[in-house]
Amino acid sequence: MSTSLRFILVATRICAALALLGHSAPLAAQDITLQSRDLGIEVSGSLLSFDGEYYRLDSRFGPLTIRADGVSCAGTNCPNLETLVIEARLTGTSQLTRTLLPELLDSFARDRGMRLTRRILDPRQSEYVLSRTADDSEAARFLVTSGTTEDGFLALLNGDADIALAAREPLAVEDLAAQASEPGGQPPLYRRGRIVALDAMVAVTAPDVALRAISPEDLASVFTGRIQSWAELGQQDQPIRLHLPEVESGLSQMFVRDVIAPSGRALAPEVIRHDDLGDLAAAVAADPTAIGITALAASGITRPLALSGSCGYALLPDDTGLKTEDYPFTAPLYLYTPPRRLPRLVREFVAYFESAASERLVRQAGFVSQTITASPLEDQGRRLAQAILAAGPETNLLGLQDLAQAMAQSARLSSTIRFADGSSEFDTQSRASISRLARALERGEFDGRRLVFVGFSDGAGAASANLRLSVNRAEAVAQAVRDAAFSADLSQVEFSTQGFGEALPMACDDTAWGRAVNRRVEVWLQ
């Protein structure tokens, strides 16, 4: 069943359930009664959950959340505070459940004087039990179900999961289903995601294959059967064997949406599918005639290909390429939470993804962390040379000289902000970059330095309009960073903005993905 159909069905089911709820006036069993300490207010209902801090109960006023320390509980279903075990259910992409999540739970548990036991219930489901080392009592259970991103969103919307683990942002249909299942739920689903690690969709070959780069257009031709021989990619004449992850994986969906769909053709039928990305990497590594699509973190010993365009730039899926999103198929991994309060220990675990310990585990699992890094000055020189080579009839010498002057003595930070076509809305990774920059400002990491926000545009449209657009975007980003760094002493840092229009392209402007890579605001540190 297609994703959209499944989500429309869920949304319909949820709407029907809500309509039924509205009519069922006589209340279900009144499990518990909460009474305020001064005995003034009393409310009864069935207990939905208790997290040690808050009762959630389904009362005749609807679902209520009531702070535990202000009330006393009466009724046989009142939770026992002494034996309370926090429970959380996490469902979603196996890219996260495989090694990063267990290792994060281990580190999180040990930081809190707890030990971790993994109960393997079946190949796709494990219960992780956190027990206090001091007295061996259970503190929490995390039930982790491994599947696809789609499984994660479905479980979150159905109330079967407290956290969805995703390899992509929600589709429009998933956002719609969320609105139906959580009427008035704020913020909306697409704003409740946080990036936990950076990864990328990459095309891979066996390590000893000579091919180093491929254009997304050629990749589409290969996977739709238009190109069937390595000879057409400049190699020995042999048939190409194709490998893809399973149909419902976030990666496969991203590949079809971003690479196959723009070609207007359908996937070749002879594609070999793999449930396990490790199996895919092993199959491609052992076959010099294979090309596969996988995640960078799961690429093993295969060789990830750079992406090339007709103007000769090769965009590399390396740490810098992913952090800056210069590599166009950067695919961050996300956690999505429900529009309700999670127990404190679970909130702490969600926050733990941003800890220093987490950064190390993220890198260890093969992902790229979001730590801000600065590219060396030589890189700026190389990019300036590219800008001169790419200068079109609309680029004047004065503009290039300005660019050269601004680039001198400034290092590019990995924080790069990108925009949808013609929009000023930041994508999720860009919002995370702005937030990280703000936190660094609050810690005083840039005190005494100058931060230059430098806007660039794609080459579509008139150069003068693009120049204005790039200046406006740079100013918008600088303001967003200032607003987010509310506790920073901004008098210690000099902010400035500049716009260079289409002067420094990272990719060719002849494709949608190339233009998306070029529309950006970079942050330079002087």
Next chain:
Amino acid sequence: MKRFLTHWRLLGVLLLFGLVAVIWIGTVREAPRIAVDLTPQPPSQPNLNAQLLSPDQSIGQRFAESTPVSASGRTQAEASDRLGLPCGLSLAGEAGGLAMITLHIADPCRPDTQMMIEHGGLRFTVETDFTGSAEVSVPALQSPANIVLAQSSGATQTVWISVPELAAYHRVALYWTADAPMELRAESHSSEARGIERTQAQPGQADDVLRGDGGHLMTFGSADTASPILAHVYTAPRDVIGPPRNVRFSLEIPIDAQSCGHVARGGIAQTGLTGGLSQMELEVPLPACDGQNSVLRLPNLLRDLTLGSG
């Protein structure tokens, strides 16, 4: 009659010689070790007990309950063994090649006794010989390595040993209890071989940890004891010469008449970046008994390793 008495005298002299020799060997064995606190820890000391038993109370408890105790407790009153040697556990160790630690255990009052070694989420049981001694190889998982030796009485002894050489190796460990034996499997994939190379577990010998340029899997623990805990440990150098290879790990649990319906218990540990170590205990409820033998294979519990440069 006189001849008979002479024989008795001779036997007495021989016995005396034997006794002196045992005492002398004992003294020499103690001498060159790294100094550790040799004071026996009374079983009532809560902190060390917590250190040992808390990582897996159930396994720790079961170890204490099921092991025959050769001497009742270890009080100051019980000051010496049959030969007059002072009672008490001594533990010392030194780091050797390939990030292996040689551990010297001596407790003259506990001959032929099972003890449990615990280090960085790895456990296995060993047995002392008739003199109460044991020499054991322990693969380091952390440096400095904290090694805890536990006796069935609940008494523990701890030693810290620096193992700087560990930085040069990857290590992956699995231990299991006797109820349901497990097996660690390592599959090495390289582009050059165009095939899969499977590594089989070998007995733990410090001399043959590494075969050529690849990884090696070893078995630790003695299976001949009452309630054994055994371990498989995979070691591979971080810098491998030759074509890059990817090592994938899986756990296999044979389901047979002995293990079916049980919960397999054990733990896994794996070294990571910059001296980090990930560890967790495992509980795997096994399928109910149906008279059929099979193998439960669990892939993806451990991180793949990429050896050599791409």
